[in-house]
Amino acid sequence: MSSxxxxxxxxxxxxxxxxxxxxxxxxxxxxxxVFSVFPxxxxxxxxxxxxxxxATQTLIPRNPGLDNYKFLLGNPVFPYFKxxxxxxxxxTISTILTLSLTTMAAYAFSRxxxxxxxxxxxxxxxxxVFPNLLSIVALFLILTQFGSIIEQIGLDTHLGLIIVYLxxxxxxxxxxxxxxxxxxxxxxxxxxxxxGATDWQIFTRLILPLLRPILVVIGLLTFIGTYGDxxxxxxLLKSNEQYTVMVGLQIYTSGMFSQKWGPFAxxxxxxxxxxxxxxxxxxxxxxxxxxxGAVKG
Amino acid sequence: MNTTAAxxxxxxxxxxxxxxxxxxxxxxxxxxxxxxWFTYQLIRNGFIPLAIVFTIITLFITYVFIRQRxxxxxxxxxxxxxxLLFSIFPILYTVYVAFTNxxxxxxxxxxxxxQQLEKEKYLPEEGKAYKWVAFRSEDESYIxxxxxxxxxxxxxxxGEPLQTVVAGENGVGDLDDKGIPISIDGYKRLNPILAAxxxxxxxxxxxxxxxxIQVRSPSEAAELLPLYLYDETDDIIINQDTGVTxxxxxxxxxxxxxEALIPGFRGVVGFENFTRFLTSSALKGPLALIVSWNFxxxxxxxxxxxxxxxxxxxxxxxxxxxxxxxxxxxLLVPYTIPSLITILIWRGMMNPQIGVLNNILNxxxxxxxxxxxxxxxxxxxxxxxxxxxxxxxxxxxxxxxxQSIPLEIYQAAEVDGASAWQRFWRITLPxxxxxxxxxxxxxxxxxxxxxxxxYLFIGGGPPIPGASTRAGYTDILISYxxxxxxxxxxxVNYGFASAISIFIFILIxxxxxxxxxxxxxxxxxxxxx
Numbered sequence: 002m003s004s005x006x007x008x009x010x011x012x013x014x015x016x017x018x019x020x021x022x023x024x025x026x027x028x029x030x031x032x033x034x035v036f037s038v039f040p041x042x043x044x045x046x047x048x049x050x051x052x053x054x055x056a057t058q059t060l061i062p063r064n065p066g067l068d069n070y071k072f073l074l075g076n077p078v079f080p081y082f083k084x085x086x087x088x089x090x091x092x093t094i095s096t097i098l099t100l101s102l103t104t105m106a107a108y109a110f111s112r113x114x115x116x117x118x119x120x121x122x123x124x125x126x127x128x129x130v131f132p133n134l135l136s137i138v139a140l141f142l143i144l145t146q147f148g149s150i151i152e153q154i155g156l157d158t159h160l161g162l163i164i165v166y167l168x169x170x171x172x173x174x175x176x177x178x179x180x181x182x183x184x185x186x187x188x189x190x191x192x193x194x195x196x197g198a199t200d201w202q203i204f205t206r207l208i209l210p211l212l213r214p215i216l217v218v219i220g221l222l223t224f225i226g227t228y229g230d231x232x233x234x235x236x237l238l239k240s241n242e243q244y245t246v247m248v249g250l251q252i253y254t255s256g257m258f259s260q261k262w263g264p265f266a267x268x269x270x271x272x273x274x275x276x277x278x279x280x281x282x283x284x285x286x287x288x289x290x291x292x293x294g295a296v297k298g
Numbered sequence: 299m300n301t302t303a304a305x306x307x308x309x310x311x312x313x314x315x316x317x318x319x320x321x322x323x324x325x326x327x328x329x330x331x332x333x334x335w336f337t338y339q340l341i342r343n344g345f346i347p348l349a350i351v352f353t354i355i356t357l358f359i360t361y362v363f364i365r366q367r368x369x370x371x372x373x374x375x376x377x378x379x380x381x382l383l384f385s386i387f388p389i390l391y392t393v394y395v396a397f398t399n400x401x402x403x404x405x406x407x408x409x410x411x412x413q414q415l416e417k418e419k420y421l422p423e424e425g426k427a428y429k430w431v432a433f434r435s436e437d438e439s440y441i442x443x444x445x446x447x448x449x450x451x452x453x454x455x456x457g458e459p460l461q462t463v464v465a466g467e468n469g470v471g472d473l474d475d476k477g478i479p480i481s482i483d484g485y486k487r488l489n490p491i492l493a494a495x496x497x498x499x500x501x502x503x504x505x506x507x508x509x510x511i512q513v514r515s516p517s518e519a520a521e522l523l524p525l526y527l528y529d530e531t532d533d534i535i536i537n538q539d540t541g542v543t544x545x546x547x548x549x550x551x552x553x554x555x556x557e558a559l560i561p562g563f564r565g566v567v568g569f570e571n572f573t574r575f576l577t578s579s580a581l582k583g584p585l586a587l588i589v590s591w592n593f594x595x596x597x598x599x600x601x602x603x604x605x606x607x608x609x610x611x612x613x614x615x616x617x618x619x620x621x622x623x624x625x626x627x628x629l630l631v632p633y634t635i636p637s638l639i640t641i642l643i644w645r646g647m648m649n650p651q652i653g654v655l656n657n658i659l660n661x662x663x664x665x666x667x668x669x670x671x672x673x674x675x676x677x678x679x680x681x682x683x684x685x686x687x688x689x690x691x692x693x694x695x696x697x698x699x700x701q702s703i704p705l706e707i708y709q710a711a712e713v714d715g716a717s718a719w720q721r722f723w724r725i726t727l728p729x730x731x732x733x734x735x736x737x738x739x740x741x742x743x744x745x746x747x748x749x750x751x752x753y754l755f756i757g758g759g760p761p762i763p764g765a766s767t768r769a770g771y772t773d774i775l776i777s778y779x780x781x782x783x784x785x786x787x788x789x790v791n792y793g794f795a796s797a798i799s800i801f802i803f804i805l806i807x808x809x810x811x812x813x814x815x816x817x818x819x820x821x822x823x824x825x826x827x
Contacts, residue, residue: 023620026613033610034628036686040643041631043654047646106374113370128385130810132747134776135799136388138395138783138792143388146348150339168384171377229636231750236784247638251754254642262646269639280634281627 048266069267079261081268083242084249087159088272091234091245092227095163099170099223100216106171107178108204112190122176129172133165134232140165144237157239165237166227174219181215182208218286225276246272326363330356344407347394351387355379389803392796397566399549401791404562408546411563412528412535415551417501419512419522420539428511430519431478432493433485441485442504443478444511444519451477454504454511490516526559535559571797580766585778585798587762591677592774596746599684600738606685607692611700612726626693633690641754644683671760673771680772684751688741692734699733700726739813743806752777767791775802 048069050062073081109115110122133140141156144165148155155161185208193203234245244252250272253265333356340349362368362375371378398404406414421427428444442454443463452460453468465473469483481487493499494516503510504519512522526535526544535544535551544551549565550558575581614625632640647655648669656666669679703726711721731738752758758770758777768781775798782795 026619027621030614030625034625037629037690038631040640040647040686041635043647044643102374102377102380106377109370109373113373115370118370125381126814127807127810128381128389130743130806131385131389131803132776133385133388134747134749135779135802136392137780138795139388139391140384142391143348143384146340146343146345149343150336164380165384167377167380171374171381171385225636229638231638231754232780247636250639250642254645262652265642265646269643273635273639276636277631277634280630284630 044266044269047263048270050263050266069263072261072264073268073271076264078241079249079253079264080242081246081249081264081271084244084246085272087244088228088246091159091163091166092224095166095227096220096224098163098167099174100220102167102170103174103178103219104209104212104216105204107175107182108208110175110179111182112187112200122179125171125175126173129169133169137232137236140233141236156237157243159243162234162237165233166230174223177219178212178215181212185211214286217283221279221283221286225279228276322363326360330360333359344409347387347391351383355382392799392803395792396571396796396800397568398564398793399562399567399570400564400793400796403560404549404564404793406561406563408563408565411561414561415526415535415559416524416528418525419514420525421514421520422523422539425509425521425523426511427514427518427520429517430513432488432496432499432513433479433482434488434496435485438498440499440502440504441482442511442513442519444504445477453479453482456502456504457507459506567793571793574794575797578766580764584762584765584767584769587771588769588773588775588778591772592746595677595680595774596742596748598681599688599745599748600741602681602685603688603741604692604696604734604738606689607694608696608730610689610693611697612722615697615700629693630690632686633694637687638750638754640687641683641751644686645755648679648683670756673760676756676760676772680751680755683755684745684748687751688745691741695734695737696730699730702733703729736813736817739809739816743809743813746774746805747776747802748774749776749780753780767794 046062049065049067051064051066051068073079110118144154144156144161147161148158152158153160154164189207190203193207198206229247230245231247231251234248235251238244238248246268250265250268253261253268333352337349337352337356340346340352359375359379362371426446428446430445431443433441433443440456443451444454444460445451451463453463453470454460461468463470463473463477463479465471465479470479471481471483472479474480479487488496500513503512505511509521511519513519514522523538525538527538528535533546536542537544542553542555542557544553544557544559546552546563546565548567548570550560550562552558575585610629614622616622619625647653650656650666650668650670656669660666667675669675707725707729708721711725716724752772752774756770756772758768758773758781760771762769762771768785769778773781779795779798779802782791782798784790
């Protein structure tokens with residue numbers, strides 16, 4: 002056997018190996034995909050299943066209907082859309098306030114040099130590694146005490162919950178924001194300052210418009226994180242009509258009442274879809290921010 | 299001409315800055331007034347720690363907005379105040395609570411507890427006891443008709459001496475055969491059931507203050523005296539009946555013979571919360587199980603999610619792989635759904651009775667694992683769910699990091715005859731860990747405290763038998779803490795809960811510092827100066 006034919010044989014087997022490899026890879030991929038999308042597919046199916054049972058194995062339910070969605074609309078004990086509205090309201094307000102606070106603070110950290118700047122940046126980073134779940138007893142007591150003076154910011158109020166969320170506003174976000182701002186050349190500020198612009202004008206008219214990409218990322222991450230929060234809302238809100246949608250969904254599945262998996266499936270889909278769409282549309286930006294910063298909560 | 303214009307302009311500017319300064323001071327004053335009012339209210343309610351925090355915030359805001367030197371801090375005054383109030387103060391407060399007995403039967407402050415104790419009454423030897431009937435008016439004032447052991451009857455009103463009962467006098471109507479008025483002007487006679495359930499009645503001191511009569515039981519009213527008197531100078535409580543003195547010991551008034559008065563009060567108990575975990579076997583056993591599972595859970599979660607994520611990015615990393623984009627999108631699905639929702643979905647799917655998973659397993663293999671009642675199956679179930687939740691993150695992270703490893707290194711290795719296996723262990727993994735290492739630590743911290751998964755998926759169950767507080771085989775420290783603080787069936791214990799929180803704080807601090815060292819984050823601060 003000449004060395005040449007040996008080489009040819011090798012090439013041939015390599016090609017075969019490659020095709021074979023792809024087939025094998027796709028077979029494994031199918032298993033992975035089933036593992037990955039099965040819960041989603043199942044919840045879609047369950048939401049259209051009027052039997053409100055979990056046990057169905059057929060992907061398309063026998064008499065598909067909108068009963069579960071109707072249940073969400075009309076049940077005063079489980080006011081789903083009220084909860085959803087609460088969530089959207091609380092989340093939107095805290096996101097906007099968080100963005101304002103972080104952007105302004107990051108501007109100062111990026112543009113001014115002052116005593117204690119490094120120490121403060123480090124301190125902010127260190128404080129935010131402790132999940133506020135750990136000091137939830139203290140948060141609970143603070144709101145209780147607030148409430149005995151001004152009812153509107155006490156326990157079981159949306160305003161109270163929002164200000165607790167704001168306590169966590171200064172954190173990793175400031176680092177992300179400051180890092181981004183540092184990349185904006187300071188010559189821009191200087192030339193504006195020569196023209197007589199104040200810091201506030203420079204910040205609002207020059208810097209802020211340039212921050213749009215990072216504002217979108219931080220805004221979305223904050224929105225998704227706050228929207229998905231369970232434990233603070235569960236502990237600090239007390240009455241049925243004040244709950245957020247995440248607390249509400251848990252109630253559907255908890256044994257307190259008989260478990261309502263059909264309506265849960267419908268409600269879960271409605272509340273998850275906006276977030277899923279955001280993720281798929283803005284995949285790359287969000288992932289960029291996430292890998293630089295936090296683990297998803 | 300030019301110079302005058304410039305002068306005019308600068309004068310204008312000066313006036314403007316004067317005005318803005320005035321406005322600023324005015325706003326600061328208004329904010330201060332509001333803050334001081336709030337602080338005052340906090341003090342009046344006895345919320346001293348919070349009042350201190352608000353004092354600091356008030357001083358900070360005033361200083362920052364008055365002094366020009368602190369100008370940069372104005373940009374973050376609100377954010378820092380919120381951080382102090384809701385991030386730093388809660389941590390300090392948790393540390394403080396860990397050294398107190400705050401919890402059931404120690405919920406009150408000391409003055410409140412003393413007040414509570416002083417409500418207890420006793421009947422001194424010379425005190426008189428009576429049979430009684432109560433009358434109530436529309437506006438909730440009361441008159442007590444009483445009869446002593448000799449058969450003398452009186453009417454007792456609050457703050458007045460006893461009156462003998464005569465029909466027709468003082469608004470008293472006719473008497474019934476027992477000598478009890480059928481009616482008194484403006485007052486209605488309460489039947490025994492109403493009287494027994496009336497909560498106000500036992501609190502009222504009828505008759506003159508020196509020998510006031512109080513309702514003691516449905517059949518008896520008596521000249522009661524406070525059982526306990528608090529002596530402020532010696533800080534002791536004296537039992538008026540027996541003369542026994544009680545001194546405060548770790549939040550409880552205790553006699554020399556060791557009798558304790560209930561309720562106790564919040565007090566500093568030193569390291570007791572910590573030592574009790576080490577000495578009490580009913581606490582020690584479950585805690586040891588929980589800690590070891592906590593570490594195992596966090597480690598295995600990171601290991602599994604990282605391994606699967608990395609395997610996928612290596613396996614499907616070839617850009618020429620057909621359908622790569624679609625595959626990636628589909629595998630990303632778990633990442634895009636809020637985790638609370640997916641945890642609950644898995645909980646429904648894995649339900650042994652009505653869940654779809656066991657249905658499929660049953661029809662395929664004839665098995666139906668008890669995911670929620672067997673502790674090992676429960677742990678496996680949790681790891682499966684967490685694998686599902688977590689692998690997309692590492693898939694994203696590692697595929698990015700893999701691309702940053704220069705191809706030349708691999709080519710050089712191939713020339714040297716390194717096998718694929720060797721290339722992975724000697725090149726890919728070490729280089730990857732440099733960039734992904736900090737994220738692994740972050741993920742470990744996150745999973746170590748993955749409350750949502752444990753609490754929502756399984757509630758920490760199945761329960762550990764013999765535990766003196768609520769604890770389950772799949773509980774991690776943070777869910778155990780939550781149970782202690784909020785869901786204790788046998789009472790809450792904030793002191794214990796906080797003591798364990800401190801342990802978690804310390805662990806997180808160590809891991810985070812390690813993470814910062816690895817990322818060079820500290821050095822980044824100095825950049826772009």
